Amino acid sequence: ERCFVAELPGSELVYFTCSRSAPLGAAALRPRGFLPPPGRCYSFCIPPAQSPRERVRAARLHGQLQQRLSRAPLGAGARVLPLLSYSPADAAAPEPGFLVQATQAAAEAERALEELLRLHLPAPVHLSVYEEAADGQVWRTLWRLQGAPEGKELLGRVRVLPAPEPLSHPAAAHLLGAAVFGSREAARGVLEECTSLIPEAKAVLDLVDKCPKLPKKGDFPVIVIEGLDATGKTTVTQSLRDSLGAVLLKTPPSCVSQWRKTFDDEPTLVRRAFYALTNYIVASEIAKESTKSPVIIDRFWHSTAAYAIATEISGKVLNLPPLHHPVYCWPEDLLKPDVVILLTVSPEERIRRLQERGIEKTREEEELEANRFFHQKVEGSYRRMENPSCELVDASGSREQVLEDVLHQIKKHFPLL
Numbered sequence: 001e002r003c004f005v006a007e008l009p010g011s012e013l014v015y016f017t018c019s020r021s022a023p024l025g026a027a028a029l030r031p032r033g034f035l036p037p038p039g040r041c042y043s044f045c046i047p048p049a050q051s052p053r054e055r056v057r058a059a060r061l062h063g064q065l066q067q068r069l070s071r072a073p074l075g076a077g078a079r080v081l082p083l084l085s086y087s088p089a090d091a092a093a094p095e096p097g098f099l100v101q102a103t104q105a106a107a108e109a110e111r112a113l114e115e116l117l118r119l120h121l122p123a124p125v126h127l128s129v130y131e132e133a134a135d136g137q138v139w140r141t142l143w144r145l146q147g148a149p150e151g152k153e154l155l156g157r158v159r160v161l162p163a164p165e166p167l168s169h170p171a172a173a174h175l176l177g178a179a180v181f182g183s184r185e186a187a188r189g190v191l192e193e194c195t196s197l198i199p200e201a202k203a204v205l206d207l208v209d210k211c212p213k214l215p216k217k218g219d220f221p222v223i224v225i226e227g228l229d230a231t232g233k234t235t236v237t238q239s240l241r242d243s244l245g246a247v248l249l250k251t252p253p254s255c256v257s258q259w260r261k262t263f264d265d266e267p268t269l270v271r272r273a274f275y276a277l278t279n280y281i282v283a284s285e286i287a288k289e290s291t292k293s294p295v296i297i298d299r300f301w302h303s304t305a306a307y308a309i310a311t312e313i314s315g316k317v318l319n320l321p322p323l324h325h326p327v328y329c330w331p332e333d334l335l336k337p338d339v340v341i342l343l344t345v346s347p348e349e350r351i352r353r354l355q356e357r358g359i360e361k362t363r364e365e366e367e368l369e370a371n372r373f374f375h376q377k378v379e380g381s382y383r384r385m386e387n388p389s390c391e392l393v394d395a396s397g398s399r400e401q402v403l404e405d406v407l408h409q410i411k412k413h414f415p416l417l
């Protein structure tokens with residue numbers, strides 16, 4: 001039986017399955033949260049890619065659907081929520097999809113949804129409709145949309161039951177290679193598949209291919225400063241450059257900044273491969289510069305991995321892959337820094353600093369609330385990183401205090417600096 005996990009508002013995960021042979025009296029799925037009044041929601045998945053080449057198209061289709069659903073006339077207050085379909089029995093990658101909660105009279109929402117799916121998903125499309133029946137149970141009606149414009153075939157109606165929460169998040173086992181890349185070749189392969197779809201991909205590949213493989217770190221210290229937006233990375237890295245007479249680098253490097261927006265608009269698979277490759281471009285600069293002076297880097301591989309993990313793992317920080325999961329390990333073929341410092345500040349202090357940076361109040365209030373769980377997952381991922389791990393420095397003090405504490409942490413590794 002396939003199982004499903006949807007992320008409800010507030011980052012609550014609901015695990016459920018649909019079963020023909022549900023033993024009578026089996027625990028019913030609580031409609032609360034899953035079926036907000038007037039109690040109808042829909043789900044559908046993106047057909048899995050049949051080959052590695054198809055995975056870019058499948059990822060882009062998912063991203064395009066996400067955008068179209070957010071603009072579709074599904075009725076005021078309708079919610080489009082992330083859904084994954086997975087099989088607990090096999091190790092196949094989960095199929096991404098959506099759970100759509102319609103709050104208006106369903107007819108118009110259903111028509112709009114069906115029209116959108118017929119237009120943008122390869123036929124046949126399987127659309128699930130969930131309702132609460134008189135018996136207080138949640139039932140799913142499965143439809144196949146195909147053929148003539150109104151071609152719609154009823155495939156069955158079954159009860160929806162809670163599914164046992166798996167040991168780890170269904171996406172965790174598939175992060176490596178789909179969101180976090182353990183090697184330059186793995187990331188390169190994705191951009192190779194994009195060259196016919198995204199012209200800039202070729203330009204990035206040409207830049208990467210000019211970089212030596214496995215560049216060697218020089219004898220001077222290489223120090224990375226990591227942290228969420230507005231934790232003070234830019235301020236600290238510039239002070240470190242001055243006080244240590246170091247070279248300051250950042251990722252992504254300026255030589256790719258003109259393409260960043262293009263890749264930020266792409267789905268995770270492509271976007272992460274882009275960031276991963278830019279880390280390899282900077283690695284060759286680090287190798288060169290660290291033969292002449294200490295090198296400070298503003299964000300490096302840990303940012304790429306932490307933001308990827310936090311994006312792909314729905315729910316809250318407790319849903320992150322467990323400690324020592326391979327997704328937290330530094331790629332063998334990427335130049336390894338000597339020290340990685342993670343700046344941490346409270347969410348409130350971070351918002352105050354975002355404010356100070358001139359981000360208007362409303363946006364960053366939204367940012368705090370909507371993304372609170374996201375930022376907790378990013379920070380949680382940073383803290384699970386190993387080899388090298390992130391060494392925490394509380395960055396909530398004054399600029400002078402933070403610089404002193406960061407220097408103190410660095411001198412533990414390089415007393416003579």
Ligand SMILES: Nc1nc2c(ncn2[C@H]2C[C@H](O)[C@@H](COP(=O)(O)OP(=O)(O)OP(=O)(O)O)O2)c(=O)[nH]1
Pocket residue numbers: 227228229230231233234251252275276298299300303304305307308
């Ligand atoms: N550098 C970098 N940023 C990433 C990556 N993946 C996601 N991001 C996100 C983190 C931030 O939300 C956003 C901004 O990154 P940047 O550090 O380039 O810009 P900026 O220095 O203005 O952000 P900051 O406030 O200093 O963290 O990009 C990645 O692989 N590398």
Ligand SMILES: Nc1ncnc2c1ncn2[C@@H]1O[C@H](COP(=O)(O)OP(=O)(O)O)[C@@H](O)[C@H]1O
Pocket residue numbers: 227228229230231232233234235236353354356357395396397398399400402
């Ligand atoms: N220790 C600090 N105390 C107070 N404000 C700070 C401190 N460090 C940085 N800031 C301010 O907070 C904002 C974000 O700092 P910045 O260095 O740009 O962070 P990041 O690069 O991590 O986004 C800036 O306006 C900066 O002047």
